[in-house]
Amino acid sequence: MLNVSRESKHRYMREILRRYSDEGERNRIKKHNEYRQRIISNYQPLYRDIYQMNATTAFFVPSFIQAFATSDSNRDERIRNIMSEPAPGVYTFNMLQPGFCEMLLAEVANFEKWIHETRFRIMRPNTMNKFGAVLDDFGMEPMLEKLMEDFIRHISRIFFADVGGFVLDSHHGFVVEYGYNRDIELGLHVDDSEVTLNVCLGKHFSGGELFFKGVRCDKHMNTEALPEEIFDYSHVRGHAIMHRGRHRHGARATTTGDRINLLLWCRSSVFRELRKHQKEFESWCGECQREKRERLNQVVAAKKGEFF
Ligand SMILES: O=C(O)CCC(=O)C(=O)O
Ligand SMILES: [Fe+2]
Numbered sequence: 001m002l003n004v005s006r007e008s009k010h011r012y013m014r015e016i017l018r019r020y021s022d023e024g025e026r027n028r029i030k031k032h033n034e035y036r037q038r039i040i041s042n043y044q045p046l047y048r049d050i051y052q053m054n055a056t057t058a059f060f061v062p063s064f065i066q067a068f069a070t071s072d073s074n075r076d077e078r079i080r081n082i083m084s085e086p087a088p089g090v091y092t093f094n095m096l097q098p099g100f101c102e103m104l105l106a107e108v109a110n111f112e113k114w115i116h117e118t119r120f121r122i123m124r125p126n127t128m129n130k131f132g133a134v135l136d137d138f139g140m141e142p143m144l145e146k147l148m149e150d151f152i153r154h155i156s157r158i159f160f161a162d163v164g165g166f167v168l169d170s171h172h173g174f175v176v177e178y179g180y181n182r183d184i185e186l187g188l189h190v191d192d193s194e195v196t197l198n199v200c201l202g203k204h205f206s207g208g209e210l211f212f213k214g215v216r217c218d219k220h221m222n223t224e225a226l227p228e229e230i231f232d233y234s235h236v237r238g239h240a241i242m243h244r245g246r247h248r249h250g251a252r253a254t255t256t257g258d259r260i261n262l263l264l265w266c267r268s269s270v271f272r273e274l275r276k277h278q279k280e281f282e283s284w285c286g287e288c289q290r291e292k293r294e295r296l297n298q299v300v301a302a303k304k305g306e307f308f
Contacts, residue, residue: 039120040139046110047103051139053146059100061238064093068151076158083159087231089215089247091159095240096262101201105260108175111138125174125263128189131182135173135262144173148266155242156195156266162284163194163244164271172265175201178208178251179258186251188213190221193245193265194272200235205257209234210241213248220287221248229286235259244284 045051049058055065067078082093111133115122125132135144148171156165172193178184188211198210214229225248232252233241243249245265281288 035121035123036137036141039137042118042120043111043114043138045139046107050100050103050107051143053143053150055150057097059097061094061097064095064151068154075154079155079158083155086233087212089159089244090212090231090233091155091242092233093240094238096199096201096238098238101238104175104262105201105203108133108135108260125172125176126192128186129174129176129183131177132175132260135175136171140173144171144264148264152195152197152242152264152266159242160195160244163246164268164274165195167268167270168195168266169269170267172263172267174263175260176263177258177260178254179205182258185253188248188250190216190248191245191265192267194268195242195266196245196247197240197242197262197264197266199240199262200237201260201262202237203258203260205254205259207253207255208259209252210249211252212243214286215244215247215284216287217246217282217285220285223287226286235261246284 053059055068057065063082067082068075069078083091084093085091112122114120115133123134123137124130125134135141148168153166153168156168159165176183176186210233212229212231212233213225216223235241281292283289
């Protein structure tokens with residue numbers, strides 16, 4: 001568990017001040033906000049209903065809604081009950097209604113058509129995916145923020161507390177698109193997130209499995225995966241998968257059809273600030289933990305040697 005000391009809080013505030021007094025960064029944020037505003041005031045949404053969080057069966061499957069229905073002491077238990085953990089640190093659950101997936105796909109297609117017709121510049125979701133769109137850029141930012149606040153934050157608090165899952169405070173929401181004339185696959189990487197939510201929206205496809213190769217800190221990013229860390233997951237429409245951003249993963253080739261997934265990279269500025277001062281082993285890095293065990297074994301062996 002993170003222990004936020006007074007000193008760390010002060011350092012955190014200093015970092016925020018430094019960041020906001022950095023002129024380059026301020027300009028970048030200002031330009032991006034202007035870009036978003038230009039889109040939002042010109043683009044006509046197809047389905048206005050999906051721009052606001054509507055926590056009913058129009059959006060979510062009943063089991064998902066029921067798990068969060070009341071914030072009583074049983075909520076954590078109800079959340080645990082809808083989760084499967086097919087591999088350590090990877091959680092899956094049924095989440096979105098097929099009708100909502102359809103509407104979101106149609107909205108994205110409508111936005112892309114508008115971009116094409118108006119020759120507006122489209123910002124791609126990240127440095128790896130050449131296709132897809134940033135949902136936050138065309139008006140879905142408040143809805144996705146609420147999704148993180150009302151749902152994802154509670155899940156992360158239970159399962160990802162060691163990476164700041166209990167203090168998520170910003171997100172990057174986008175869709176990735178694979179298939180004919182789009183991206184085919186995605187190489188091994190880590191996300192710029194503490195916790196990632198990935199939901200398959202459809203449509204019909206084969207292939208496209210996510211593959212995982214263990215959680216790693218910066219220092220151990222390129223170390224081998226152990227056999228027990230290797231895991232493949234096949235996407236199911238409407239189903240979500242959640243993992244730490246630092247869980248190394250990639251997507252296998254989508255061999256037929258089109259696959260479009262919704263991604264929410266959830267971030268914690270507090271966790272990022274605290275990490276800068278982390279000198280010891282990271283509790284969530286597979287390799288740090290292995291090194292720690294090895295160090296402990298050496299100490300125990302040395303002590304035994306002294307004793308006998
Ligand atoms: O293709 C996928 O389902 C995963 C995409 C992904 O890992 C990412 O965008 O960070
Ligand atoms: Fe990723």
